[in-house]
Amino acid sequence: MSYLDLPRLHVFGCFYTDPSTKNNDPKHYLPETKRPAPWQMPRGRHHFKLIGQGAAEAADTSDWRRGCRIMAAIDADGNAVRDSAVVGVPLASTERPCPARIVDLDVYQQSVSTIFGLEVRIGTADGPHLVGRMDPAPLNGAWFEAVQPTRGWEMQYDQGSYGGDSNALGVFQSVLRIASADWTFDDTGVMGQLKRRCLVETVAGVDHYLLAFRFVLDGYRNVEGSIDFCYGRMTGTLGPLLPGDPTETPGARWLEPRPLPKGAPWYVPRFYRAPFRVDARTNRLQVDWSGSVSRAGFAGPPADHLGTITAVAATPNGPVTLGRIRVDQVTYQTQGGISELDLTEQQVGLLAEAPLELWTDTEEIGPKRLFAEPADGLACRTQNRAIRLASEPGAAAAASVHVTRFGKPLAGVRPNLLVVPVHGNTPGATVPPDNPGDTWNAEGALDAMASDTDEQGFATIRLSANRDPGSRTVELDGQVYFVYAWMGARDPAATAEQESQISVLLWQRYAVNAAPEWADIHALMAPYAKLYDAMSDKFDLADKAAFTFYANNPGFGFFTGGQPYQIAGFPQIQSGAIPFYLSLPITDPRYMPVTRDLSPSKVQTIFHYILREQQAIVPSGGDTP
Structure with a gap:
């Protein structure tokens, strides 16, 4: 329960995000859909930012539009402190190396949207501060009826209230990792107490202090015409991450x-x-x-x-x-x-x-x-809730579930598991019920096995495919599953209890093509060109000339500042924006495609095509290598 531990900081303010919703309709993944409806923000870039203090004007000093700041600090004894070096200081994302991204797992599961690559600064760059990189944070509770209606709950709620995502709220929880050199607050006072209380991890010889960060987003305007378009409200709490604490759930x-x-x-x-x-x-x-x-x-x-x-x-x-x-x-x-x-x-x-x-x-x-x-005091909450998984033999993924009874870890028990293929009418699906969702061959293709809980109440859930699950359409790869973990007599699937749910996008098996032609690559790129206008504004992924130019230019040194960089399995590729972004870790905010829904085998096929194209280039003034 680290974010509630002492000492802790309370924050309040403003966030910005602009996800495209053009990919939120399953019918847009049909080949016959040539011109998908633009809906809201078709040119959205999926950016996510925490806006620092002073980024927006407001007459009321308590207005969230003024930006994020520390509203209160609670010391190790549970007392509120009045330290101007802490209380009132801004909190903001740094946008390094670029703005963080917020991305859905799948069109049928938009309730585990994950924030990738968020770096947060508390304080100012030229004053005392800490800067930390947040682990990927999946939405850990989405509530779409969080605003009182202006007419009535039973009068078509969306039309009887404020419309769009303004009715919703989302809860996120993750870990901030702060390198020792990036924590420059004085070691005295509440910030010194917080630093000494944190779990410390050493990576490559550098100590990192770990903070738990839980925050709620609401009041988001995703309909044009408002002064708050693309902005919303944030409230949250940071506390020390302690040994044995869950990282994505309160525990x-x-x-x-x-x-x-x-x-x-x-x-x-x-x-x-x-x-x-x-x-x-x-x-x-x-x-x-x-x-x-x-x-x-x-x-x-x-x-x-x-x-x-x-x-x-x-x-x-x-x-x-x-x-x-x-x-x-x-x-x-x-x-x-x-x-x-x-x-x-x-x-x-x-x-x-x-x-x-x-x-x-x-x-x-x-x-x-x-x-x-619950009368039995049981709680069963999952971590690593949004999983992308290849179905090739040997591919596997793991999640965990934390089991407690009246707040105490429950050891030596095995959670129940239920695997549910997702259709439009499945509880928890995020599309209208008339959409078909998973096809018949999705049934039984995903295996899920749980271990017994350890002394801290954690059980491991191992996930793998036992066969090719197939795809829903030629443009909507794989199948989506909800995996529920529970104890006792509860049935979390009946209510789509998100905190007990793991969502899995299981990709179709795809044989890596070591000698692809442009037609093969075009088939992979065309859906992105159709659905992501923000990319098409830069260049058309489905156009061979544009693809070829950015597959070859610029050299990797442009992105790395001259530092060596290699793509695993393709060390000969040393240039091209497309292979560079496509080879980054999925946690990097620059990763391409932004939706992170291209299977590893398809990525490998693209690398083979780019390598062959680069090897065919005749150097200026020389012969073919």
């Missing part, structure tokens, strides 16, 4: 939300799952509701009419009141949407084996119990 206990009452009017709020922790060291209850209470309006405060919310221990001898949980805009902006409640040692002892519940004192918004922890 905590979870509250399940009350269902929306049938026929509920517009003002009745909706709720989403919320992580919480009982800290026995400080005797505090910490509830993270930042992504769990519907907003009163676009980028607005939590829903009003919530009444007084009280935490209750549901003991076998009856409910025991623990105290009030604060849910308001001030907490959202300054504390990352995390409310804390001081407990007695006796109350901490009760919660060690009793589920937590949150109740309201008003009947105006329906049943008073708003949240409840």
Whole structure:
């Protein structure tokens, strides 16, 4: 539960992103679709940025449009500090070596969008600062009904509210890795405490301090015509990553939300799952509701009419009141949407084996119990939730699942697994239900096996293909699966419980072509030329002359500053923008294609074509080599 550990920093502000949505319609992957609908931002570049303080003007100093900054710092003893060297300083992405990218796994699974290559600076370049690179961060909770409707929940919600992605919120969690030379804050005070508390990893002789970073994005405008077009709101928390901590999930206990009452009017709020922790060291209850209470309006405060919310221990001898949980805009902006409640040692002892519940004192918004922890206290949450996997023999991938009971790791148990091929009507699919999705030969092609949990509650899930899964269309490679992990009697597939889900894009088997012709390459490039206008604005991937020019120019030294660079298996290729970007690690924000949906065998085929083309070039003033 590292981001809730002490010391920690709370941040609030603004983000920017411009993903193209032209690839969000399965019908656009049909060869007969020659002119796909532009929809929203057809020329989007999939950039993702955290905007630093002062990037936007706003009269209200608490307005998220003013940019990201540290709103509060909590020291090792749990006290808020008033250190101007920390509180109020900007947080921003550096855009080095280029802006980070945010990319869906597949058209049928747009709820594990992953941020690749985000580098974050806290502080200023010419003052005390830290700079860290974030591990790829998959969306770890997407809620598409996070804003109160202006008409009613049952009146075609999107039209009865704000439209587009303005109704949605997303939760991300990952790790920031800060090289020792990039942490220049003074070793005293809260930043010194944070540095000493962090897990340290040594890579190539350089120490890196590891911070957990969890943040919520909402209030996003993806419809042109607004001053906030492509911008949205961010709130989050950073804390020390500790040994044994999960990196993409809180590793905590979870509250399940009350269902929306049938026929509920517009003002009745909706709720989403919320992580919480009982800290026995400080005797505090910490509830993270930042992504769990519907907003009163676009980028607005939590829903009003919530009444007084009280935490209750549901003991076998009856409910025991623990105290009030604060849910308001001030907490959202300054504390990352995390409310804390001081407990007695006796109350901490009760919660060690009793589920937590949150109740309201008003009947105006329906049943008073708003949240409840499962009675058995079990939580089963996955990591490495977005997987791209080749189906050739020997190809494999791994994810993990963290199993706890009332917040304690559960060792020596094996999670249940369920593999679900995804169709348009599969719960959790992100396209209209009339889309066909996976074909018949997807059934049974993906194997998933779980190990027993270790002492820290982690089980490994190993994934591999037992045969060729085929493809959905000639332009939509492979098949998509949801893999669910759970304990007890729960059925996460019925509700598409994202936090217990692993999504897998399993590519079709493709024999590497060592002597491809342009027709073979054109077939691979044509879908990208059709769907990604931002690339076509630079050059047409499906045009042989343009492809050939950028397959040969410039030399790799242009990109590396003269440093040696080799493509594995193709050391003879020493030039070309296309082979350079195509050979980068998938975690690099410059990787091509930006959607990261080209299988390794197809990439190898492209390298063979480029190598042959380069070897056929006659050097100026010389003979064919």
